Amino acid sequence: MSDVEVLSARDVPLGGPRAMTVRRTLPQRARTLIGAWCFVDHYGPDDVAVSGGMDVAPHPHIGLQTVSWLFSGEIEHRDSMGSHAMVRPGELNLMTGGHGISHTEVSTPSTTILHGVQLWVALPGRHRDTGRDFRHHVPAPVRVGGADIRVFLGSLAGDTSPVPTFTPLLGAEILLDPGATTTLETDAGFEHGLLVDQGAVRMAGTSLHAADLGYLGTGHDTLTLTNETNSRARLVLLGGAPFEERIVMWWNFIGRSQEDIARARSDWMSGTRFGEVKGYDGDPLPAPELPSVPLKPRGRVR
Numbered sequence: 001m002s003d004v005e006v007l008s009a010r011d012v013p014l015g016g017p018r019a020m021t022v023r024r025t026l027p028q029r030a031r032t033l034i035g036a037w038c039f040v041d042h043y044g045p046d047d048v049a050v051s052g053g054m055d056v057a058p059h060p061h062i063g064l065q066t067v068s069w070l071f072s073g074e075i076e077h078r079d080s081m082g083s084h085a086m087v088r089p090g091e092l093n094l095m096t097g098g099h100g101i102s103h104t105e106v107s108t109p110s111t112t113i114l115h116g117v118q119l120w121v122a123l124p125g126r127h128r129d130t131g132r133d134f135r136h137h138v139p140a141p142v143r144v145g146g147a148d149i150r151v152f153l154g155s156l157a158g159d160t161s162p163v164p165t166f167t168p169l170l171g172a173e174i175l176l177d178p179g180a181t182t183t184l185e186t187d188a189g190f191e192h193g194l195l196v197d198q199g200a201v202r203m204a205g206t207s208l209h210a211a212d213l214g215y216l217g218t219g220h221d222t223l224t225l226t227n228e229t230n231s232r233a234r235l236v237l238l239g240g241a242p243f244e245e246r247i248v249m250w251w252n253f254i255g256r257s258q259e260d261i262a263r264a265r266s267d268w269m270s271g272t273r274f275g276e277v278k279g280y281d282g283d284p285l286p287a288p289e290l291p292s293v294p295l296k297p298r299g300r301v302r
């Protein structure tokens with residue numbers, strides 16, 4: 001039996017008037033977290049002339065960080081701490097929600113093809129009420145055994161991201177040459193997830209196809225990847241120390257209890273706590289109604 005668990009994507013419309021569809025691989029029934037990574041949305045390549053692109057109105061977050069990583073296109077980010085940034089391919093944009101932030105994401109008029117991932121990191125209990133923050137980092141690619149690697153968080157292949165994290169974490173884009181095999185040194189205390197954007201890749205002996213997320217548990221100090229195609233493969237490798245806390249995820253919030261979520265929802269609807277996004281032409285997104293059944297805390301699957 002292989003050590004790798006294959007998590008398949010489901011299509012999810014992002015909502016709003018110009019609904020873009022994304023492929024979601026995390027969370028899902030079989031798995032809530034990989035390290036502190038708790039949300040993996042993968043989209044494109046989307047012709048924005050057809051899809052309408054991305055236009056996400058002001059919305060709030062608590063208890064998490066968002067990572068935007070593009071392969072193609074450009075997204076304009078604005079948030080309630082006053083950040084105004086362009087998200088471009090190969091550049092990390094990490095926003096810390098903490099106690100509460102609001103933001104907008106809009107693909108720019110110059111974008112023709114939109115293609116990338118949106119990832120969330122759960123904050124550990126003692127930091128989940130931390131202040132708002134926004135970090136930008138452009139990793140230089142590292143060339144290792146048939147692979148070009150961009151390390152945006154944590155350490156891999158001799159490179160370390162300068163952007164601090166609240167739990168031990170890894171995030172990297174890997175471009176793997178046609179037919180190439182590469183073996184990477186990994187932290188045996190980490191669990192890992194490999195998202196395949198382009199190509200067909202063997203991860204520790206298990207074949208993954210485009211849009212799959214392969215999961216490998218702790219206890220491995222190397223990870224071998226083989227590109228089974230004769231064109232370049234594009235991958236996103238995520239890793240982290242197992243996140244042992246149980247979390248409640250609802251809409252754009254991560255808390256520990258129903259009360260955390262209900263309070264965040266009412267604070268958003270009453271216009272407090274999250275601050276204001278300036279420069280966006282449109283109304284904030286209203287929160288959906290809370291479900292009538294209690295929200296269930298979810299945690300690690302062993």
Ligand code: MN
Binds near residue numbers: 059066103
């Ligand atoms: Mn968001």
